[in-house]
Amino acid sequence: MADDYLARIGKLIRDARKHRGWTQTELGAALGTSQSAVNRIENGGQNISLEMIARISEALDSEIVSLGYSGPMHLRVVGGRRLSGSIDVKTSKNACVALLCASLLTTGRTTLRRVARIEEVYRLLEVLNSIGVKTRWINDGADLEITPPAELNLAAMDQEAARRTRSVLMFLGPLMHRVDQFKLPYAGGCDLGTRTVEPHMAALRRFGLEVTATTGVYHAEVDRSVSPERPIVLTERGDTVTENALLAAARHDGVSVIRNASPNYMVQDLCFFLEKLGVRIEGIGTTTLTVHGLAEIGCDVDYAPSEDPVEAMSLLAAAVVTGSELTVRRAPVEFLEIELAVLEEMGLDYDRSPEYHADNGRTRLVDLTVRPSKLRSPIDKIHPMPFPGINIDNVPFFAAIAATAQGSTLIHDWVYDNRAIYLTELTRLGAKVQLMDPHRVLVEGPTRWRAAEMMCPPALRPAVVVLLAMLASEGTSVLRNVYVINRGYEDLADRLNSVGAKIETFRDI
Template sequence: MADDYLVRIGKLIRDARQHRGWTQTQLAEALATSQSAVNRIERGNQNISLEMIARIGEALDSEIVSLGYSGPMHLRVVGGRRLSGSIDVKTSKNACVALLCASLLNKGRTVLRRVARIEEVYRLLEVLNSIGVRTRWINDGMDLEIAPPAHLDMEAIDADAARRTRSIIMFLGPLLHRLRQFKLPYAGGCDLGTRTIEPHMIALRRFGLDITATEGLYHAQVDRSIAPDRPIVLTERGDTVTENALLAAARHDGVTVIRNASSNYMVQDLCFFLEALGVRVDGIGTTTLTVHGVPAIDVDVDYSPSEDPVEAMSLLAAAVVTESELTIRRVPIEFL
């Protein structure tokens, strides 16, 4: 009987391989070994060296095992210093990624101000560029301009970049209005039917989106004759599932009521952006959102995402505990 630790390692390797969308044969080719050897490793029926684990992790671009220091860690904090000066709060990463996905709703030009320059934003830009969306940094790299093509080339999608961000799942809401069928790589390693994905599927089925999952891809079919005929009650009060439902409702030609919605700041930011696109949203900041959709959106929009409340609170706390006088600019309105 295989040792428990080999079984656990094998499961980690299998999950990482499936997340990348590879077959056992493809992984075997990358490792210069046989498919049967990979099969034995994933079943926990073969001893595996640290060197082989490292090679597998490199091939799959995934840290299979994390080795860290298990002893005590000591931190020395030297405080008692007053702070002075002024600082700008950066824009919210969570708001920016939702707005990048929402730009797919618009046939016109979108400009987002002071976009967070982080890896998740870069990954989404790689995906957008690969399907034909033109993006460029303007105003000394502070702002982002987004111009969609007339037709999206989903066959050319950068699958590696897509699989490295969970936010790719929020492409489903906008794409169901632009395409009758398309394929999208798995989002951030989550398999269809898990807690983080199934609430999206339940909500988006109400807009005619049918999903099957095979070989690392969501295969989407859209039936435009299906539309919400009663309120959508989200099975999870999550930020991204609420945002996906909003994105689907934005171009639905009718009124959509979304209940058990997240009222978090990034959801509010998306609502304000949709209003800038001409979509009316009632109930912003509550758990019931009423979306008055418009079937076509073709406007030039200039929008400033909200500031990051976590960063703002960190700066406020730093001022308080050091009894300092700081000027913190662009503090989110809910803190005032």
């Protein structure tokens, strides 16, 4: 087998392993071989038989690595086309996964409206189903009904599905109210570098949850005599950390004060949902939340999560990089105001409609119409800040936008260890992206985009950024192994096609 093919196969295996959340040692154990052998395979330094490829495919899930039709999904993009018309923003991925975890708080039935049909949701549903929760899609698949059992069968948890989503961490808060001891596998998700779970543990420890980590597993034990005697100060103003603290506080019989809380969009949606369960929360939208918990929750709940501001930013970026006039409808403007202010400074020509409410009755939406604009680089660097600053997940889209602008733009993604590195993939499409360090890139525009064939980065937002750049690139590009995009976006290719893109989904035969 040629060295080039060995390297390409090795990279595919490495990306699939990371998607699975496994170390090289864990994959070696599943294959009955050593970590060093896996390392040689992933670096293209070892001949590999078809039998071994098949065994690796089975271990890592055929959706990621496989032989034949059921193998990885790819996208073929004919770029250089203008988009036009209007496109609706889907409901929030991050809100939906939090609400799926929160459904474990009540013994009643939960109905969630217009749930995002994405891989991240499917993985959590597999986990919920495996422990005895009944779920079914209703109203022609638009809505989701969730019915918990009287007792959860945690011993039967689908370990593979749980390892493939970091959202399983948010089971800690609800499960501590259902059982005294339980186990969770290590969380997976995007490859964004090392992210400690200690802030979660520090917050939940105040409610009596102690977690011990062994190889691949969190062992959780609840001491019900422990109760927070003073405000809980989160050491990280993280979204999932705040959500876990809220989930713990919701069933704590008393008043819990959470400080340095994230007021971001998915946290607000979770708060609105908890209020429907009867939990009173003061300070929604601020960094201090006062939660009046309930010892028991048994009511049915019907809730409609709001739209996704990160998807809205994706669609705005698609219009900008392709020089198109496009209307993005149902954009949650209160979580995009800083991004829009920066784009205005860069020279974006756009209109916004009057505000109206999302189906949850609380979140403010607008329709945004973007027109072709001559952009210039912003005066200051682009960097994320907790809400109401630029959203952490919106920062990568500014790399593609900056590449269309005149001048140099410094993008500082200080939150994640290596996500900025993936933005250098844009150079393969003609962009000038200089890596300053693992957190900072310098983007020089404007760009004469060119088509290319490349592997999908293993992190969601950079992967979509590459896809958007392909839309702007004259010629035909191929983006291989796009599972990570399907984790966070519902039918993105088809929806972009509906406004003028030309994207074909295919698999290797």
